[in-house]
Amino acid sequence: MTGLVPPDGTPLLIGGKLVPGGAGVFATINPATEEVLGHAANASIDDMDAAIGAARTAFDETDWSRDPALRAHCLRQLRDVLRDNIEELRAITVAEVGAPVMLTSGPQLEGPIADLSFSADLAENYVWQTDLGVAEQMGISSRRVVRREAVGVVGAITPWNFPHQINLAKIGPALAAGNTVVLKPAPDTPWCAAVLGPLIAEHTDFPAGVINIVTSDDHTLGARLVEDPRVDMISFTGSTQTGRSVMAGASATLKRTFLELGGKSAAIVLDDADIATAASYTAFSVAVHAGQGCALTTRLLVPRAAYDAAVDAAAKALSGLRAGDPTSPGTVCGPVISARQRDRVERYLDIARAEGGRIVVGGGRPADKDHGFFIEPTLIAGLDNTATVAQEEIFGPVLVVIAHDGDADAIRLANDSPYGLSGAVWGTDPDRVERVVAGVRTGTLSVNGGLWYHPDAPFGGYKQSGIGREMGVAGFEEYLETKVVATPA
Numbered sequence: 001m002t003g004l005v006p007p008d009g010t011p012l013l014i015g016g017k018l019v020p021g022g023a024g025v026f027a028t029i030n031p032a033t034e035e036v037l038g039h040a041a042n043a044s045i046d047d048m049d050a051a052i053g054a055a056r057t058a059f060d061e062t063d064w065s066r067d068p069a070l071r072a073h074c075l076r077q078l079r080d081v082l083r084d085n086i087e088e089l090r091a092i093t094v095a096e097v098g099a100p101v102m103l104t105s106g107p108q109l110e111g112p113i114a115d116l117s118f119s120a121d122l123a124e125n126y127v128w129q130t131d132l133g134v135a136e137q138m139g140i141s142s143r144r145v146v147r148r149e150a151v152g153v154v155g156a157i158t159p160w161n162f163p164h165q166i167n168l169a170k171i172g173p174a175l176a177a178g179n180t181v182v183l184k185p186a187p188d189t190p191w192c193a194a195v196l197g198p199l200i201a202e203h204t205d206f207p208a209g210v211i212n213i214v215t216s217d218d219h220t221l222g223a224r225l226v227e228d229p230r231v232d233m234i235s236f237t238g239s240t241q242t243g244r245s246v247m248a249g250a251s252a253t254l255k256r257t258f259l260e261l262g263g264k265s266a267a268i269v270l271d272d273a274d275i276a277t278a279a280s281y282t283a284f285s286v287a288v289h290a291g292q293g294c295a296l297t298t299r300l301l302v303p304r305a306a307y308d309a310a311v312d313a314a315a316k317a318l319s320g321l322r323a324g325d326p327t328s329p330g331t332v333c334g335p336v337i338s339a340r341q342r343d344r345v346e347r348y349l350d351i352a353r354a355e356g357g358r359i360v361v362g363g364g365r366p367a368d369k370d371h372g373f374f375i376e377p378t379l380i381a382g383l384d385n386t387a388t389v390a391q392e393e394i395f396g397p398v399l400v401v402i403a404h405d406g407d408a409d410a411i412r413l414a415n416d417s418p419y420g421l422s423g424a425v426w427g428t429d430p431d432r433v434e435r436v437v438a439g440v441r442t443g444t445l446s447v448n449g450g451l452w453y454h455p456d457a458p459f460g461g462y463k464q465s466g467i468g469r470e471m472g473v474a475g476f477e478e479y480l481e482t483k484v485v486a487t488p489a
């Protein structure tokens with residue numbers, strides 16, 4: 001397809017070498033056309049074992065974990081070589097992920113590449129040790145120093161929806177902190193990870209084995225990474241269901257697990273808000289990238305008296321958006337990633353109908369498309385928060401409008417979810433807004449359209465949306481151990 005992708009398939013990166021997959025190759029598909037784009041190396045279990053071994057050796061036998069200047073240098077090289085190839089990467093991302101091209105100037109591509117600077121700067125500027133001073137215990141006077149050190153070998157397991165954002169938001173901080181990494185990307189978007197291999201091997205000074213990239217169509221390779229005793233930590237982003245398997249699999253070796261999982265976030269509209277603005281903004285955001293964002297606010301909670309007005313405003317916003325060609329600069333809602341994901345969204349729409357929901361806009365595949373995994377932006381009304389589509393993550397362009405009976409009820413409904421990833425509040429009275437902000441149990445909140453996404457802002461979930469935080473200093477510190485050293489004083 002492009003110079004970054006060889007015709008016989010992208011290679012694995014193991015121990016600094018670009019190698020073919022022991023299990024051959026597997027196809028990667030354009031979700032907008034259903035065409036096979038090309039192939040990626042299909043790693044075998046032996047390849048995964050070799051990648052873990054290479055990461056272990058690089059951690060144990062090189063100075064990588066003790067050389068922050070080298071780490072900052074290599075991360076900047078990676079940032080620069082990705083920028084040098086940005087147009088090829090953009091074409092690959094749009095084709096493989098089905099991501100609207102407009103998003104590639106932000107979180108789908110250019111944003112996370114720029115954010116490597118944040119990790120490189122932290123490698124250089126982080127305060128690695130703190131002097132606690134002298135203290136006396138049992139007659140012994142000691143000077144205590146707290147040191148922060150890399151955890152060791154990190155297994156990074158990632159999903160397909162924002163592959164560059166999630167791959168780079170894991171490998172950037174993990175490497176900056178001095179760890180070595182095995183990256184296992186999602187089978188649906190292997191190229192977005194695999195293209196890093198040749199760029200790293202041929203254009204950066206990362207020591208061999210510091211970063212390994214293992215593409216595969218077999219989920220059990222992820223499980224292997226989780227269970228291997230040579231791996232010290234798993235950094236996982238994906239569904240809550242898989243997150244549970246990861247936590248269980250990691251328990252045998254008691255390894256650290258950092259989990260970024262699913263969401264069913266609520267946008268709360270208070271009765272003093274501009275209802276039309278809040279409803280249309282929320283509806284628009286749910287259509288972006290066909291709703292395949294874990295932090296999207298897919299439940300719109302509106303005052304009961306304003307319910308019809310909110311549904312009308314949301315319907316107007318969604319009717320103006322069609323699921324379309326992701327290569328077109330005006331497209332907001334592209335395809336979902338696969339036939340499996342499209343079927344899953346359609347199943348949820350059937351459940352909504354069966355439970356008495358009213359499909360106000362959309363409701364299925366667009367009539368004008370014979371190919372591609374498209375779903376129309378969809379608005380569901382007439383259900384309460386106990387409905388299946390209000391409780392479970394759909395991961396498609398689907399918004400459910402639910403009535404609330406005042407601020408306290410809105411907070412109760414927002415929290416009546418197994419998830420706690422994100423949310424939004426719309427209102428004009430700062431005291432009321434503050435009470436809602438304090439009451440909602442989620443990791444990020446937008447007030448009146450504010451955007452929390454930035455490299456210095458930690459992102460992650462409460463409850464079953466995850467454990468730990470990605471990005472920001474908190475995200476970097478996920479990848480650090482703490483060691484206290486005491487010497488006689």
Ligand code: NAD
Binds near residue numbers: 166186421460
């Ligand atoms: P998924 O859980 O099916 O797969 C994620 C990754 O886990 C893939 O690489 C997969 O191969 C691997 N995997 C599957 N089974 C495994 C196992 N038993 N052990 C180890 N690894 C295993 O998720 P997905 O369908 O690729 O992505 C969509 C999900 O990701 C949604 O639920 C979404 O909310 C979530 N997500 C969360 C965030 C966040 O930051 N909280 C961000 C993006 C996506």
